[in-house]
Amino acid sequence: MKGQLSVKNAYCFLKERIGRSRLSTLAVAMVGQHGINLAVSLITSHFGDLVAVCPLLLLPSFSPLRPLRFLVVSRMQKICGCLLQRGTLSLQEIARATELSNPQVKNGLLVLIQHNCVQAFSVPRAAGAVKAVTQYMALFDNILHRMRFSKLLAIVREDLGAQCETLLEGLLQHGRLTFDQLVVRATSKKPEGRLTTPLDIMDETLSLEKQAMRAAALSDAERFSEIMSTGTEDSDVKTEDKQDVSVGAKRKFEVLEMDEEVQATITENEVLWRANFPKFVHCLKKKVCVENVRSRMGLDAGVVLEAIIESSDEAKDNSVKASIDCILEAVRGKPGGISMTLEHIRIVLDQLGCSSSTEDCNVFYTMELQSIIESCQNDEVESLVLTRYGKEAYRIFRLLIRKGSLVETDQISDITFVEKKTAQAILYKLWNDDFLYMQKVISIGTGQMQHFLWKVEKDSVWELVLNHMYHAALNLNLKIAHIVEQEHEVRQAQEKREQLRKSRMILxxxxxxxxxxxxxFHNF
Amino acid sequence: MSRLPPLPQKRPHPDSQAQPPSLSEPERKLYELIKSRTNMGIWTADMKKETGLQNNVVTKSLKLLQNKNLIKDVVNVHNKGRKYYMAVEFEPSKEVSGGSWYADGNLDTDFINILRRMCVKHIEERKVATIEDVWKAIVASRVLKVECSMQQILEIVRALALDKEIEELKSTGVGEFSNVQAGKICYRSLRGNQVARAGYLSTIPCGVCPRISECTPDGVISPKTCVYYNKWLKLDF
Structure with a gap:
């Protein structure tokens, strides 16, 4: 709830301060064009699957009616693309921008809201005005999370077991479900009785619910009490979030109007459950940090870091804090941690760069994950430079990252043992591709001399690399889709099909x- | 009365301010100019500009001055094609010669590579070593015919750290650092322990694609028709 409210508050605050039009521009600037393209592509491919019950969508690629498929899918694509490009909009504004009818936009928005891809909220129209305006905002991060559902399921499977994975699968597939729907879906999927009673599920999933979903569910209940249900944004009727999910079945795109029976089951105060993405991001962050530390500093350091992250409450500003007792207990619970003595753990904590403090006779250790994340980011960019520009460029780039300030060409050449001419050429190439910032300085001594100073401007380089990643991810998605199509086309040729299948797996x-x-680069 | 020209070995000590007696006017002009540039030397074109002498006069005079062992030609690392001259009593400055790692205007890569290998070997042997340890080990091995300062070894070791062949860290004084005083900078080999991790972006064709800026979903260059992808995936149909 806190998270959602803060989004809303932040929006209102920004809107007041910088004005509506600039806020929209800000939203686009923060993401970048390739990021938007990737998000739109994900929506297109995922909701293409979701609305697969529509006969048009099942047509083979050689069918003359195939182009009609895109009429259905492109509606979602248009709405999502429009919100990502233009920022927050009202229903009328979306309809105008996408040239779709109001009911079409409304239906599309409902699907996107159901799947947590769009956030709706009310904004008072003006001072003294009674009616509020409902605004819709695309949730870029949540759209991108659709790309990593398999990872999220793997986390739950490993940490909490197969039953919890089944529950999460339902939530990911349907966006949000009531508790009853969750139970029915889970039990119908496993009729052999692994999930015996709803109470068992509740018990076994309590830790998951507690840790990952409770806050999200509460926020949903409040959040959607403000969403206008009718096509006209001026309506002041408050309703619950609309559901068109018949449990265990695919959703029907064209029958978005709710089944009355289903609607009756959802009362105004019904709690809707959904995946708590920030918690999953935290889990993935832990995994990445532990892997990095393990490879750099050894197995013990990995175990201790995992223990401190798990013992602390959720990381605030990438800082984790836990008492030595909790860390010790967590370390002992890990394979490879049982033999570690308290003294050894303390040494490893020092090696990790943790700072210690004493509160209420307890020693607490604080670890900044930011340094590990920065190390991962550096590794990624440096490796890109190594592959694209070679070993000498890699050495020069690493020097400039470590220095963090302007360095003169000759000095760079001397420190990195690269011929002066070669160094100049490499620096120019890196600068030309926006990896470096260059400053020209003229010194007046015996004669006028030009000096070139170079620097890595991390923010702009990181943004460049992130955009490059969005573009690469989009391309991988498109290539996968293309190979899937090819697989259908060469159904008869077994050998080619196998080759395509292998290629798809690599992709x-x-x-x-x-x-x-x-x-x-984006979430941690 | 004829006077024998003084032989080069009989000329006055270079530090002496006395002018060489047998220099013609153009030679004297050029010599003074070259000497005034001390260890920076001067380019022939600049000499012509500053003295206003004819091309052939300058060339001839420079040759004579060189024969008299008063000047020498030096290679400038920044402009290897240009002829630079310097008075014999000066050694080329770092800006001109490129520093101690340069020989005849070229980076002495053979020497650098030998030193790199030696540093890595000694660090690997000791697991964790300070710069003094590495320097002493290299001096004690007596492999090098020339003397090598600790500063030079430090430069080599720092470059190795930039290559991620070794890593620079602070000693904790315990465990593997027990031989090094706590808080002191030391070096540890990264070979076998950690190699430069392949970045995820650089392992796919898009990461290193020279045409990525022209690539669009439905353009002439697109992932569907990408030759790099097909080559990578070995799709030849």
Missing amino acids: ELSLLKLDDALMV
Whole structure:
């Protein structure tokens, strides 16, 4: 609830301070064009699948009616693209921008809201005006989370077991569900009785619910009490979030109007459950940080870091804090941690750069994850420079990252043992591709001499790399879709089909890995 | 009365301010100009400009001055094609010669590579070593015919750290650092322990694609038709 309210408050605050039009521009600027393209592509491919019950969508690619498929899918694409490009808009504004009718936009928005891809909220029209305006805002991060559902399911499977995975699968597939729907879906999926009674599920999932979903569910209940249900944004009727999910079945795109029976089951105060993405981001962050530390500092350091992250409450500003007792207990619970003595743990904590403090006779250790995340970011960009420009460029780039300030060409050449002419050429190439910032200085001594100073401006380089990653992820998605189409076309040729299947697996694996890197730059 | 020209070995000590007696006017002009530039030297074109002498006069005079062992030509690392001259009593400055790692205007890569290998070997042997340890080990090995300062070894070791062949860290004084005083900078080998991790973006064609800026979903260059992708995935149909 806190999170959602803060989004709203932040929006209102920004709107007051900088005005509506600039706020929209800000939203676009923060994401970047390739990021928007990727998000729109994800919506297109995912909701293409979701609305697969529509006969048009099942047509083979060679069918003359195939182009009609895009009429259905492109509606979602248009709405989502429009919100991402233009920022927050009202229903009327979306209809005008997308040239769709109001009911079409409304239906599209309902699907997107159901899947947590769009956030709706009321904004008072003006001082003294009674009616409020409902605004819709695309949630870029949530759209991108659709790309990593398999990872989220794997986390729950590993940490909490298969039953919880089934529950989460339902939430990811349907966006948000009532508790009853969750139970029915889970039990119908496992009729052999692994999930025996709803109470068992509740018990077993309590830790998950507690840790990952409670806050989100509460926020939903409040959040959607403000959403206008009718097509006209001036309506002041408050309703619950509309549901068109018949449990265990695919959603029907064209039958978005709710089944009355289903609607009756959802009372105004019904709690809707959904995946708590920030918690998952935290879990993925832990995984990335532990892996990085393990590879750099050894297994013990990895165990201790995992223990301190798990013992602390959720990281605030990438800072984790836990008492030595909790850390010790967590370390002992890990494979490879049982043999570690308290003294050894303390040494590892010092090596990790943790700072200690004493509160109420307890020693607490604080660890800044930011330094590990920065190290991961540096690794990614440096590796890109190594592959694209070679070993000498890699050395020069690493020097400039470490220095963090302007360095003169000759000095760079001397420190990195690169021939002066070669160094100049490399620096120019890196500067030309926006990896470096250059400053020209003229010194007046025996004669006028030009000196070139170079620097890595992290913010702009990181943004450049992130945009490059969005573009690469989009391309991987498109290539995967293209290969899937080809697989259908060569159904008869077994050998070609096998080759395509292998290629698709390589691409999918690469996308998962690339997404890890993308999260290091965008989410952590 | 004829006077024998003084032989080069009989000329006055270079530090002496006395002018060489047998210099013609153009030679004297050029010599003074070259000497005034001390260890920076001067380019022939600049000499012509500053003295206003004819091309052939300058060339001839420079040759004579060189024969008299008063000047020498030096290679400027910044402009290897240009002829620079300097008075014999000066050694080329770092700006002209490129520093101690340069020989005849070129980076002495063979020497640098030998030193790099030696540094890595000694650090690997000791697991964790300070710069003094590495320097002493290299001096004690007596492999090098020339003397090497600790500063030079430090420069090599720092470059190795930039290559992620070794890492620079602060000693904790315990465990593997027990031989190094706590808080002191030391070096540890990264070979076998950690190699430069392949970045995820650089492992896919898009990461290193020279045409990425022209690539669009439905353009002439697109992922669907990308030759780099097909080559990577070995899709030849």
